[in-house]
Amino acid sequence: MTWCGQCDRDFDIGLLGEDGGCPVCGQWLAKPSRGGSVPWHFWVVAAGAVLYLGWRALQGIIWVVQQII
Numbered sequence: 001m002t003w004c005g006q007c008d009r010d011f012d013i014g015l016l017g018e019d020g021g022c023p024v025c026g027q028w029l030a031k032p033s034r035g036g037s038v039p040w041h042f043w044v045v046a047a048g049a050v051l052y053l054g055w056r057a058l059q060g061i062i063w064v065v066q067q068i069i
């Protein structure tokens, strides 16, 4: 539970906004302990970066092989 002094009540951590704000007044409430959960869109970006870098690396390997042959 996270206490909001502005609303004078507590909220479940899952009810907080995406930025860790109070769902009623929007005041920032998230505790540092919440850092353990990574938002799903982070993994989308990370997967995209890995795929892109992997593709670039593959292109580099193909280029090197073509120079040897």
Ligand SMILES: [Zn+2]
Binding pocket: 004, 005, 006, 007, 008, 022, 023, 024, 025, 026, 027
């Ligand atoms: Zn509030």
